[in-house]
């Protein structure tokens with residue numbers, strides 16, 4: 001199944017994709033490039049596991065999962081995102097069942113919020129988003145985001161231990177678990193180099 005094809009050939013999904021592309025911008029860690037990588041991981045998970053998903057729910061959930069990051073607020077970006085997504089989807093004529101499915105998937109994608117995924121689409125989004133935090137790309141994202149936040153190298157290294165190295169234990173599917181093991185091993189090797197170079 002080519003999920004990303006929906007972005008081109010389903011008119012409503014195409015509108016969501018074009019709105020998202022504009023809103024997210026080009027930030028490589030959390031912007032449109034991240035959304036496209038999560039989409040590619042979601043596609044690989046669905047195909048490797050042979051999952052029966054609602055492709056439109058999954059693609060729209062991937063597209064909108066970090067939309068809450070674009071709006072200021074004291075609440076969690078996943079909570080804000082589920083509300084913003086629902087408003088966007090209502091304007092586009094999506095019914096309440098569809099909006100509810102997407103909102104639940106967005107709420108469940110967050111590591112820090114800790115909500116359990118209740119649908120297969122929510123599970124795929126959660127795994128796909130976490131896989132993009134691992135491996136070589138995960139390393140680049142940590143240092144890129146750290147620089148934007150004014151965080152030093154030491155704090156970024158701490159972030160690997162506090163969050164990134166734990167993500168592999170939160171995967172729902174065996175394909176994701178297998179890939180996460182490989183990508184986590186790359187980070188561990190990188191951290192070993194760091195220690196070696198510092199002596």
Ligand SMILES: [Fe+2]
Nearest residue numbers: 065066109110
């Ligand atoms: Fe997120």
Ligand SMILES: [Fe+2]
Nearest residue numbers: 034065066129
């Ligand atoms: Fe994300």
